Amino acid sequence: MTDTNKMDMIGAINAALHDAMTEDETVLVLGEEVGDKQEGGVMGVTKGLSTKFGTDRVKSTPISEQAIIGAAIGAAVGGYKPVAEIMLMNFIAVPMDMIFNHAAKLRFMSGGQTNVPIVIRTMTGSGFSTGGQHSDYLEAWFAHTPGMKVVAPSNPDDAYGLMRSAIDDPDPVLFIEHLPSYWTPGEVTKQRIPIGKARVAREGTDITLVGHSLTVGQGLAAAEELAKDGISMEVIDLRSIAPWDKEAVLSSARKTGRVIVAHEAVKEHGIGAEIASVVNENLWGELKGPARRIGSAFCPVPFSKPLEEAFAPNAAKIGAMAKDMMG
């Protein structure tokens, strides 16, 4: 581990895993390719862990997603804190039973006798021409699942802090890593970031943009442009999707009276629908218009570059909607 505080997302998550495993020997890591013999993860996120902590605690697995999550659940029920990797978010459909019917429910169904303190790391995000089965955002499925928590850092500092909190958390946490942001460096303070707390990434007074992962940076870029036209956009980085920070969103919305929720998942039935509904339900009369939503086009992720670009949200789409809402 390097001492400097400038890290990219890969380094930050790696440091968080490293620190957690050092401090607590019940923390485990498992998943495909995670061992150093396999180069420490396809993107190197788990590099060094198996060498340092041994292959009993760091298990590079066969391609067996159901067994990966199942093993994590079992080890968790047996007193450990496994961090399981499902390489890409699309593959999370494979162990969906393990997550939905088991990890999320065992605490409740056992009346609190058992719990499942696992972290499921997964990466996703379009932009690398990987086509229809490699870059979907599915956070809404898990936000709709009682018992699950979901976090999605947009920068290295949050990645470190949220990973530490996710590992500490006594319940299952889905940790979504935005692949195209992996190499963007940032200061890492190594502070824990509480799950459920959003961050105001930029203050503003006219309109509120609620984003996470990709859409935070896009929101900031859009805000920069809008400022030139005298429009002041506040950008909120959710950081946690389940639970999400109602207080932060509502208080910003109360101030600005206008809300856009933006995410890379397809718009329809995305988390923007829930957030917009809650905003509308709570602030009716105080808003200048209904909360609106931006998401990807309602289709599988396309391969061809011009289509892939048109598919996802971007700063221009956010800016255009903001202007439209300003009337």
Add this chain to the structure above:
Amino acid sequence: MTDTNKMDMIGAINAALHDAMTEDETVLVLGEEVGDKQEGGVMGVTKGLSTKFGTDRVKSTPISEQAIIGAAIGAAVGGYKPVAEIMLMNFIAVPMDMIFNHAAKLRFMSGGQTNVPIVIRTMTGSGFSTGGQHSDYLEAWFAHTPGMKVVAPSNPDDAYGLMRSAIDDPDPVLFIEHLPSYWTPGEVTKQRIPIGKARVAREGTDITLVGHSLTVGQGLAAAEELAKDGISMEVIDLRSIAPWDKEAVLSSARKTGRVIVAHEAVKEHGIGAEIASVVNENLWGELKGPARRIGSAFCPVPFSKPLEEAFAPNAAKIGAMAKDMMG
């Protein structure tokens, strides 16, 4: 097949399968227990089919949900129209990859060269003390999946008509059967019901209740009670969840100015969020308040009777919210 038009949901779906298989020999049926040797399905929905159409066309399968959906997809790509059963909706998490990454996407990813005309039948619904893994509603996952269609009949006539349309449909359709409604009889006209078209189950002028499956009957019961207090509630039976009938919902909402969306899935991130958001986005200024939502409590389905009853929506909760919205 009986000639009378009075049938319960089981009989109606059975008749639809029977008629479709008679008219079109490419229609197939597969799933656990579906053959007559196994008594024609755990609830008898597929009774008689294997005897009449043979075990080449009606495959009673091993417990292998991934292979069931995979085999259905393969047969569909090969020119057939399989109706696959996933016994209970919770088990649909098992073949989620097959549905989400394959059935829903092959048409798009192949540029329209292949398509997947399958129907996935599944049943669900709380009320039988089956606990946390046997009665969830997960329609929101599939409504959030481009390429999937989702229907959910609330009565035998719709069950017959939607099943025929689902089988005709050139794309994958999830067909949700509400278990507690299985034995409620109704007139069956044997007309196809178009996918994407809602039905006004009761007309009203003060408030609109949008429901499907369980919540349609609850809405009608609530409307009956509200009428005694002089409140006129319109009840819309969505019938199709994806695509859902925006026109029907918006035109009712325009008339009443008040909307409640009710479903048995947990409220948070349920389809009510999308529908409410669309209503609010489109009818801002015409509404008397924000569209509101009723769903199950945010927890796994509990076993104990008093908890199970408190968990789900009911007519009283709908009525209370309606009164609250009437001010």
Add this chain to the structure above:
Amino acid sequence: MSNYPKPDNETLLEIYRTANLIKQNDERIIKLMMAGKLVMPYYSPRGQEIIPSAVSASLEDDDYICTIYRGLHDMLAKGFPLDEMWAELAGRETGTCKGKGGPMHLTCPERGMMVTTGIVGSSMPIATGLGWAAKLDGKNRVSVANFGDGAANIGAFHESLNMAALYELPVIFICQNNRYAEHTSFDDSSKVETISIRAEGYGMPGVTVNGNDPDEMYGAAKVAIDRARAGEGPTLIEATTFRFNGHLLGESGAYMDKDLYAQAQADDPMPILRKRLVDEGIASEDEIAAIEADITARIDAAQKAAFDAPFPDVIELKRDVYAEEID
């Protein structure tokens, strides 16, 4: 099999005691269900009593087991407290899961009864993870996965056995082959004649034994458990047996092969073992009767306490979803 260690007289009597508890408990449940006093889906283990009774003879309290909806026999053999079990079945707040789990999710970590699942196949990946935890603990603990013949055809079986073998985990996979999965006969779910033949494909030992024979079952389990404790890895044991009350209590049983059923009844292991105890002079008729009477009294007490206890309060819907109560 002749090499298997044999149970001594004391052990044999203990096996009977456990098996009789299972049998009486089952009979009592059925009686109360018939009387409408217990309402739940019930998957009777009648006929399969010997398997867990003989397995548990070599298990310690802190060994782990995972079982399925048809698992009361496994749990009772593992020492599941009767009072908490009955209270749970009755949906009371004094139940082991506070009434939230019900019969399909009974859990009792103090007795190593970690997970009960209603999803076919899912006991295996989780038990694999418990095996990993046990190995990390270094206390020679073992983990037992119980499942049915039908479950041997689902993907989770494959992934779990491969992973457990690869990591040489102390897991004993016990396939209770009762010839049927719901209404599907073993012969209709696979081409193979034994499940144990599959063990070779994972590089682990596999045996098929008569699960109703206490000698064979005890011997095979002891060898596998000793092997696991010695760090030599997992074993697949296929224990042949029969379920006398069909899949789900209340079914017709019409799908069952009549000869097979009659033969199984004739081979009922309970009277056979009872007679053997007397014949071999291991216990007198009076001693056995006293044991049985004692069990009856325990069940009486548990039943009474259960029905005297209160139902859980609806606030419980907000508890145990996460560690912190939902507000």
Add this chain to the structure above:
Amino acid sequence: MSNYPKPDNETLLEIYRTANLIKQNDERIIKLMMAGKLVMPYYSPRGQEIIPSAVSASLEDDDYICTIYRGLHDMLAKGFPLDEMWAELAGRETGTCKGKGGPMHLTCPERGMMVTTGIVGSSMPIATGLGWAAKLDGKNRVSVANFGDGAANIGAFHESLNMAALYELPVIFICQNNRYAEHTSFDDSSKVETISIRAEGYGMPGVTVNGNDPDEMYGAAKVAIDRARAGEGPTLIEATTFRFNGHLLGESGAYMDKDLYAQAQADDPMPILRKRLVDEGIASEDEIAAIEADITARIDAAQKAAFDAPFPDVIELKRDVYAEEID
């Protein structure tokens, strides 16, 4: 294996022609990727050319195949049109999937190339369904499922092989064992020495052959294909081979066993077969050179046509999601 039918000279030459097309095509793609002219994730089949070339010698145009991200060799051997393939790789509207699918989802139903998937293991259940379709058609068509050694550890493998065996479907499961799954060696993913050993657990024949040897590969495939056509059911063929360009183009390859890699390079099947053709007088050096030159010219033409074609219009995001265009 000595009993296997041997390819005649004409067939051997045809195998070389196909394999050379695969090799040249691969080399051209890599060249263009290095030059930054093609941007996509690329999983090179270099080293595995003989397998599909020898298999396809016994396949008809209307036989079905399913393959995976590493599948260009399988597709070209099946007769995938070069022009449409190149246009697809270049993301053009003239691509076989209109540019929407990309390299991981190439599809060409006219040549029986039904599904290409990026999800490990998922080719098998779908190919099983195509086998069902083929059987229903009654035209002695067969269905081939291609997959890797890593995929043999995932649940879908298990379910598919069991189902195909149970229904005696005309499916040939071809496991291309190239010793690595991403960076995980075959030895680190399972305890077994061959994948084919698992066939017995499903009651189907299983063989391991040297996939790089045209005689063995042709013979094993022909026996399996003939068997399938004759209605005798599925076969599992494990074809040993090696991938020369690692998992994903651009990787370091540092994880690979150096000796294994060197040996594989020395055993490169392409120069060996070429030399054999000349040595055995099957074709002269000049004839082979002419064949190769012809292939080069075809690739030149396909490449040029691809890059001259337009990109798809963004309207395509609304097409092929469903049969009807989204409005």
